[in-house]
Amino acid sequence: MATAIVDKGKLISLNGVDYLAGGVAVSQLSSSRTLNWNWTLADIVPLTIVRTNATTFTSNELEKSITGFQLSDDVFALGFMEVIYIEHNGDDSDIDHTVDLTSESPGNKLVLTSSNYKDQNPLLVYAKMSQSLPNGPYFLSARTGEIFKAFRVYTDSHFTFTEGAVSDENGGFISLPALTEGAMTKSVAVPSRLYYTPTADKPLAGLRCGVKDIFDLKGLRTSGGNRAFYDLYPQRNTTAPSIQRLIDAGAVIVGKMGTVQFANGDNPTADWVDFHCPFNPRGDGYQAPGGSSSGPGAGIAAYDWLDITIGSDTGGSMRSPGGKQGVFANRPSTGAIGLDHVLPLCKDLDTAGVFSRDAETWSSTIHAWYPNFTNYEKYPERIFYQNASFPDSETEAGSMLEEFVQKVEKFLGSEREYVDIAERWGETHPENAPSNVTDLLNTTYAILTSVGQYRSLALPFYADYAAQNGGRHPFINPGPLKRWQWGQDNGGDASYDVALRNKTIFREWWETNGYGKSNKEACSEGVYIYPYSTGETQYRNVYSDSPTAPPMGFKDGRISNMADVPDFVVPVGEVSYNSTVSLKTEYLPVTMSFVAARGCDLMLANLIRDLQAVEIIKPVNTGSKMYP
Incomplete structure (x- = not known):
């Protein structure tokens, strides 16, 4: 041979x-x-x-x-x-x-x-x-x-990458063989920016992009945050079409990035058994990065040499890191882009989004990436504001958010309308649904994700692993393992259909009697706004309770999951706290979410881009502080 x-x-x-x-x-x-x-x-x-x-x-x-x-x-x-x-x-x-x-x-x-x-x-x-x-x-x-x-080789000092990669110049990728000095760190190689010039066909030319390690890249393995999964399956022979679309638009893939195991939700550090949790650069550097798109969220906030990163959002996996790191992050309308060759959490909820540090780059990527949306330059005239969602305006974060809302009101030329979702549901809910919206949706997300992933990922993985390892069972982190078991203990496949029906009931109500109605001129009748993060600490050196069940209940962040609508997180500012790690005053992000009607992603991207143009929103820096 x-x-x-x-x-x-x-x-x-x-x-x-x-x-x-x-x-x-x-x-x-x-x-x-x-x-x-x-x-x-x-x-x-x-x-x-x-x-x-x-x-x-x-x-x-x-x-x-x-x-x-x-x-x-x-x-x-x-x-x-x-x-x-x-x-x-x-x-x-x-x-x-x-x-x-x-x-x-x-x-x-x-x-x-x-x-x-x-x-x-x-x-x-x-x-x-x-x-x-x-x-x-x-x-x-x-x-x-x-x-x-x-290629300049950088050290991934925040543990955000699972693997650096370079193009094989033939439609695939080579795992980066080079390692530079660093304590247990990966290395990432980036090509010269001078090689690329944006054009109409390649509007993203030269944008350096890291990809969550649930998306397949031709020539590389996919881990999903699980060592046994990475070792079991060979290098992929196809790049996920969603990522290929970015490549075709000119984006340059530089590696795969860390994920909570199989895109679930875990807390650092004990829940992260197979891989180490990425480090959030904000504040004292020892705050949780959010998840499950932890690596992409932390990486875009840590490294100037990254321009965009790609993650997924099923129940908050884009928005949580966006809030924790204070960067631009979106959950698009469900179905915005196909997710073939992407590890699933729940096919009826999964979406793919993009992180960036400035609205111009973010908006350009959204426009180039999602193929089937109509562009709207006119903006909604109604602002839906649920008072209970906001902190007291006397607090540092509350005052900052109130000032931000007032600026948005002035920009749109309209005053906020105070709404109460639970009350509105109680008055207008369908006859075949409970009068309390939480009763309808309390376990809906939990069932859809735990049962959905068990049958689409866990069962075939178990079978494939056992066949090659003498009947043995692979290691699964405590979080996903508990969630899968909970789903089977609470109805399994039969409960999935009920949960999906409840989701559909809410979506139809949101589009007719709720706050997600469409509009011919502005795409969406209004924008629903709520704070996504308010600068609260979540130290990674604190031992949380062991994982039990998937998330329950209903809150603002569940609207987009259940109604299939876009939810875009944007940075607002940062508030101070006294760090128990550095023993100094540090700063953590405050962010706001914008929710619009289904399919209005480009309108939201344009709105947020224009809010940055008039400095109501500002681009953020990398490192400990969002702003100098």
């Missing part, structure tokens, strides 16, 4: 910064004469490609290009100027072009130029690339002339 050797790239330190030279060549360079490489002992040398349409390329032009690279890219560094390749990209190929570099660039050993340029300096060498490449930093093999993409 022939030996199979796969080049997965090389880890390179350049002036103390770690880089990966991708293992797949993206072009090859051939020169007009034999090059003298006596100034380096390495086969791989740094290369900068500069594309220009100037007829004369001077030192000033080069300096201007390099300054632009430094300002817009975290991968490029002056060390990449060891070899410079200047390529003319104008249309007038018959004209003679001149390179006139009168001053030496720092660290430069060799300048190569495309054949469209006239050689004005014996130190310049004609060269051609087999495949034209964008501006930016690369690595060049002195031996073969092959050119490789340059």
Whole structure:
């Protein structure tokens, strides 16, 4: 049998910064004469490609290009100027072009130029690339002339990734082989931002994206937060269509990110047995990140080198991390995008959402990602406000939220309408439903998720694992194990149909007699707003009660699950607390949720984008504090 050797790239330190030279060549360079490489002992040398349409390329032009690279890219560094390749990209190929570099660039050993340029300096060498490449930093093999993409390698110090990944340049991914210094941390490699330019077809070009580890990526395994599951099943041969749609729009996948096991709900740290819970960067750094999209939520709040992250939301798995980290997070209308090749919690409730630190990027991603929504630029004139949902306006968080609501009222040109969902239900509920909405929905979510996942994921997993492991049972974290058992103890499959019927009853009521009516001009008759987080602590070094049953009852956060409507979390501010960890005053996020009628996702995205444009909402920073 022939030996199979796969080049997965090389880890390179350049002036103390770690880089990966991708293992797949993206072009090859051939020169007009034999090059003298006596100034380096390495086969791989740094290369900068500069594309220009100037007829004369001077030192000033080069300096201007390099300054632009430094300002817009975290991968490029002056060390990449060891070899410079200047390529003319104008249309007038018959004209003679001149390179006139009168001053030496720092660290430069060799300048190569495309054949469209006239050689004005014996130190310049004609060269051609087999495949034209964008501006930016690369690595060049002195031996073969092959050119490789340059990736900067970062340490995942907040434990948000399960696996770094790079493209195999053939529609799939390679697990990142490189590891840099760090205590039990993963490494993540990101390509140069200079490689990408947004277009109408690729509006998300170059956005670096981490993906919750329940979505399949071709060439990688899927863990779902379970070690036995990861080891049992091979690398996937298909990327989830939902993620492929992002890739087709230009997003760059850089790895898979941590999840509560099988997208359930767990508390750090004891509930997280198989994988360690990601670290929320806000406050003292030892607050719970929320879940189940814990890694994507914590990662987007921790790392400037990430632009968006993708998670799922069944019962709050996007919105909870959004609230805990104080970032933009959405649960879309149910069915916004297909979830084939995604580990299920409940097929009748599961959705996929996006995290971001600013509304412009977030809105652009939502527009590019969800295929079947109508765009609305007119906004609802009604604001539905349930007083019982809000903290006392005399508190720090309450005062902040009240000021925010007043600004939204002014922006929309309308005053809030005080509503009471329980009272409204009692007055208008269907005849075949109980008079108390909590009686209708108390166990609905619990049944749908515990029974739904047991039959769609647990049973086939148990059977597959037993078949390959002598009849043994795989380890399951206490949370999902208790939930699955609770579902079987409370009616199993028979109870699922009842729960689904109760959900349908509520959805139909919400759309007719509740606060989710549609509107022809603004998509939604109004927006229902409620606070999602108010800066309360949840320390990860506190032992919680052991898991028992899935979440029960009815609250604001259940509206979107039961009515299939969008629920978008946005940052409002941050409030102080005295940390028992740092023994200092720290700050935690305050966030607000916007709920609209089913299918009104683009209207909400536009509204929140425009609220940021007038500074009612502000982009947030990474790290301990949302705002400087």
